[in-house]
Amino acid sequence: MLYDLNIAWSTTTSASDLERTLRFSSQLGYNVVALNHTLDAPLPSHLTNPLPKFSPTNTNSSSTTESRTQRIPTVLRRLTITLSDPSQNPQLPKAAQLYDILALRPQTEKAFQAACLTVSATDISIISLDLTTRLPFYLRPKPCMAAVNRGLRFEICYSRALASGADARARANFIGNVAQLVRATRGRGLVVSSEAVGAMGLRAPADVVNLLAVWGLSTERGGEALRENPRGVVVNEGIKRSGFRGVVDIVAVAERGDGGEERGIGKQRDGKDNKRKNGEGSGGGEGGDQPVSKRQAKKLKAALRKKEVEGKGA
Incomplete structure (x- = not known):
């Protein structure tokens, strides 16, 4: 299964454009997508989820061109919190009750260090970065690998860099930041998403893997960033919300x-x-007897020998 865990949504997005984007993602082969709503920390006291809900579609239908154009993939609802100051309380447990996936987008070095080292991995699962801008911090291996070992995933969003209106500086920043992130994480713990505003921002999975291979990520790691890693995020987030402390799940x-x-x-x-x-x-014995211990076996052998000796003497 293929995943795209970041399709941009805002209050100005029309229902027709959103439905067109979802249908086009299904045509490209994506099975699970996530609508992303971005908010700045701290979150409002009365937090609501404005993302629309979509009923699950029948994926067992025939794989004809007509059915693909009418199919909508499984749609999840995601919240990305923009964090600048770690002292701000983003109210992550409260947001987890309303959304399927939570992500942090740090804007400063302190916020990035907090997201990698101190923020609980049970609250968030993705660290999203705007790689088209000049980051105010370096992506060093120590905090990045610490976040990967804790179960967090770093997100690479390609839509802004590939858009027709993107300038040369944004594309240069994106290529440099992707190469730096790949070196810092050794290609592990990455999730590739589109962050597409419309259908024109989406790309086929094979094209995305080829582009990332040019920028330093191997084909195998690129496939994991579209399949295994996002699947782990979706499954873990589902267990957190349906089970007890992420351990016991009542099926x-x-x-x-x-x-x-x-x-x-x-x-x-x-x-x-x-x-x-x-x-x-x-x-394994006759009559379903329990296995005999060595001491009992010796006693039985001694009793048989005694009977044989007594029979010969008589």
């Missing part, structure tokens, strides 16, 4: 049969009891 409750026993567990126990009754237990 389904076992149904009870007529006799009051749970069906799944009761059948397994009955099967084990029947095997023991029929002599098919784990002991």
